[in-house]
Amino acid sequence: MNKVPSSELKSRLRRFKKHMDFHHSQWEMVVIFSKINQYYFTGTMQDGMLIIPQNGEATFWVRRSYERAVDESLFDNINPMKSFRDAKYDELPETVYLETEVVPLALYHRFSRQFPFKNVKSVDRDISTVRSIKSEYELSLMRESGKIHAHVLEDLVPEILKEGISEADLASELFSVMMKEGHHGVARFGMFDTEMVLGHVCFGESSIYPTYFDGASGNYGLSPAVPLIGSRENKLKKGDLVYIDIGSGVDGYHTDKSTTYMFAEKLPDHAVEAHYKCVDVQNQIAEMLKPGAIPSEIYDSIMGSLDDEFLENFMGFGKRTVKFLGHGIGLLIDELPVLAHGFNEPLEKGMVFAVEPKKGIKGIGMVGIENTFIVTPKGGECITGDDPGLIPIL
Structure with missing residues (x-):
């Protein structure tokens, strides 16, 4: 114990x-x-x-x-x-x-x-x-969680993805692997009346399906009664974008990470371009995560740098977009502060953020990335891996 x-x-x-x-x-x-x-x-x-x-x-x-x-x-x-x-x-x-x-x-x-x-x-x-300000003890647990996250999503998932597997079966196998690697077994949220077993496990347009969840992506889910985990009917096929956005945790402390995969075929060029633009945005935000920086100013700076064409379906899809670029994380996945309007107190060393620039694309799904960063004087320290995503599965 x-x-x-x-x-x-x-x-x-x-x-x-x-x-x-x-x-x-x-x-x-x-x-x-x-x-x-x-x-x-x-x-x-x-x-x-x-x-x-x-x-x-x-x-x-x-x-x-x-x-x-x-x-x-x-x-x-x-x-x-x-x-x-x-x-x-x-x-x-x-x-x-x-x-x-x-x-x-x-x-x-x-x-x-x-x-x-x-x-x-x-x-x-x-x-x-x-x-919101984590001690070295708390950060050590989050770093452990981040190692699990990186290993599972960047190293192990490519070996699990097989043609014909359903979202629900992938989620079940993914949960088992996460537990074996040391995940604490839950993904806790503070949002009122929010249930979440693992996260969003999606093939194709499932990741832009409408949801009550306050995030950029969606999920078909098992049924209207359980709009979680993944669909039993939606099965992986060649050309699909695979989108996995799940929480990891050790002794109560979470990290958050989203990774994408191209199954058997490359995505269209416009989708690949949009994805790597999101990766670039993540890296720009990470550089700003220093003590003294103002979350609302980070948000305004990034949003103001993006053109209208890219902003369409940025951080969601259609009318279902969210008004933030990242969120605090710790004992809950959705903690304060948030990289959004209204958060004007300066960042402090030891705060931790999940940064998640994403963009929905019709007919394809959600591209983009999410990783967890610790605020340091040199900028955000990523603790969940460094793969930019769109990992090809041949």
Whole structure:
């Protein structure tokens, strides 16, 4: 069992309190319910709540499983509870900070009956901001994930692609290979009510099929009830563009990568040209990922450099385009900050981005690329491989 070091947990809590003191000087209490944020601060995911007071020690109250929490976590204060009644707080402040993006209304009501505070404020953005700067411990896990990503997508997938294989069968085999290589087995997203097993595994126009997913590409999926994984009916044939956009992860920390392949035949010249233009855009963005750079300015600079013809179906297809070029990544694949309008705080060393310039092409699918980069003084350090994609499968 790889436990999150006690020093790491203490550092995270200390940085969070410092952030709250600076941005919300009157704060008195934060209560955390989401399992991802629980894991970030305590090193374990349980059914419980983490109470962080401005003054005094944070306490993790656990309903289920207290025994597992004690076994897994090096957090100092873990207490059992049967209900919120057991965890009553003596000096409750008027205002409590909660994760308003993820706490259901019913849970809020149950909690507030035992903790009768008067006001609630959101702490979501504050936690996301603190989490956006990765420690060396976190970066080491992401580098491990990136190695898995690069090896599987650049070295192993070309051996798996066979004429007649379906998207669903490829996804199943790909998941098995990823697990054998050390992938932690899930692809976690913060977007509300988003399910994702592995990612998008697509042949041809499947990659530009409409989807609720907030990304450039799409996926036929198994059915309307499960618009994920891949189609059983869409089978690989000569001339197909193969598009694979999947998450990898180690001990909770993700990387994101998209790779394309030309099966048995070269794509038309205009598609190849569009693809390598996307690769060039990725490399330009990577050079800008330095401490002090402003995400919105990176976005505007890149978008302003592209001509109208290329911008048609850039970052999507038809009316289904997204308004970003990359996103933060860590315990979730879709973290802050984002390379988009509205993100005006300067980048800091240790932030990590998935950069994904892509372009949909009618009759062919989604070309382009995605890799994961660490912000450094020399620019983005790619941790997911260096193959430019459109890998020929003969």
